[in-house]
Structures are given as structure tokens and as C-alpha cells.
Amino acid sequence: MGVALGTAAVLPAVEALLIFLGLGMGLAAPFVLLCASPVLLKRLPRPGPWMEKLRQFLAFPLYATVIWLLWVLGRILGESGWLIGALLLLAVTFTLWLGYNFSRIGRIIAWILMLTFLVIGYSTLTPKEKTFSKVAAGWQEYDRSLLDQALEEGRPVFIDYTAAWCITCQVNKKLVLDTPEVQRLFHKNKVLLLRADWTRQDPEITEALAALGRNSVPVYAWYPAGSREPQLLPQILQESIIADLFNEKRKGK
DSSP: HHHHHHHHHHHHHHHHHHHHHHHHHHHHHHHHHHHOOOOHHTTTOOOOHHHHHHHTTTTTHHHHHHHHHHHHHHHHHHHTTEEEEEEEHHHHHHHHHHHSSSSSSHHHHHHHHHHHHHHHHHHSSOOOSHHHOOOOOTTOOOOOOOOHHHHHOOOOOOEEEEOTTTTHHHHHIIIITTTTHHHHHHHHHHHHHEEETTTTOHHHHHHHHHHTTTOOOOOEEOOOTTHHHEEESSSSSOHHHHHHHHHHHHOOO
């Protein structure tokens, strides 16, 4: 769905509406099918205490999402980001509790406090200046001049277009790109490794993505030695995919 929505953002109005229409039909299809088939409807589990247990269980993925978003906030704002975000969540939760447990006046006070906390939180969480995330060993921050220089020298280049909020990006880093085996492959073949962090949608990186015909991450651009045309790799990486880049190079020789 993320890829479809990203594509719809850059398509003409008619094509974009068709994508949203297809998504809506897909989401509605199970309900239409159940309504059209009484037999299937009867096979649904009956209401009971299990529904409350399921509702409580589904809260845990939401807790995990909050933890992940606080981590992303820390990547954007620095070490204090997660603390500010957690305090804001505590304040909002307290005002909800206040409004639920007290009279009408208490609810009015709770809403006033809620709006006050949100305004203060928004002004506090808005970065006043650009912050840079740490780049893992072996990688360099994306810089167009570094890319141009490497291409001029005929050196191979691998660009990782990533973002802190992109789960696929983080999985690919941990399982493939930042592993010792893959790093040894890159080092052995003298590959320039550039990491383009799009967490805050940097305009330079946005322009680079647009030049590749992309408007979302992850994107993995591979420039073989002596080539100025990038090869775009799959969004789900495997170690064998990286190894094949250099196997093809040796076969070509």
C-alpha cells in the first residue's frame, strides 16, 4: 500500500484516483463478500469475552509503534527527542484521565490543558536547525560532489537512500548492508559507500531520488566501476544480491 500511495502522489489525477479506487475496493471486498454470502457470515465467530482479550492484545503492537516513533524522534532531534516525546505523551494521558474522572468543569480544564500541552510540545519538538544522524562505519553522508568525483575516477559507488522511519531500510541495514561479510565485499572492491538519510526529507536527497524516478525509500543505487548510469536494486536485499554485483564484474572480465 505504501508503494501504491507513493506512486499516486506523482501521477496525474485520473491515474491517482484509479489507484485510490482500487485500494478502496480491495479494503471493502471482504465486507461485501460476507454480506453477499450468508453462509460465510454464519462461519464468523460469535461475540464473546474473546473480543475483549483480542482488543487488549492488539494494544501491544500500538505500544511497539509508539516506542519506534520515539526512537525516530530521537534520531531527528537528538538525545532529548525521545524524552520530550515521552513527557508529552504522559501529559496528554494525564489530561485524558482528568477529563474522564471529573465533572464537566474538570473536562473543560482537561481540554484546555490538552491544547496547551500540544502547542508547547509542537513548538518544542520542531527542530530549530538541521541535525545530522550518525553514519555507520564504512559509510559517508551523501554528498553530490563525492559521487561526481568517484564517477570521474571510475570508482564503483553504492548509495543507500534510507530514513529512520523506514522499517524496511532498518532491516536491510541490520541483516545485509552493515554486516561484516558485505562490508568486506565493499572494501575489497573499493566501493564508495554513501548513505542518503531522508528522515527529514532533505531537498538535495529528494532531488536525487526524483532523478532516479523514485519518491520513496528504500532505494539502492549501484554504479559499477566506469559507469555513470545507476542500477536500482530490489527493495528487499539479500547478501547474495550484493555478492552478484561483483560476480558479474568478474564474469565481464
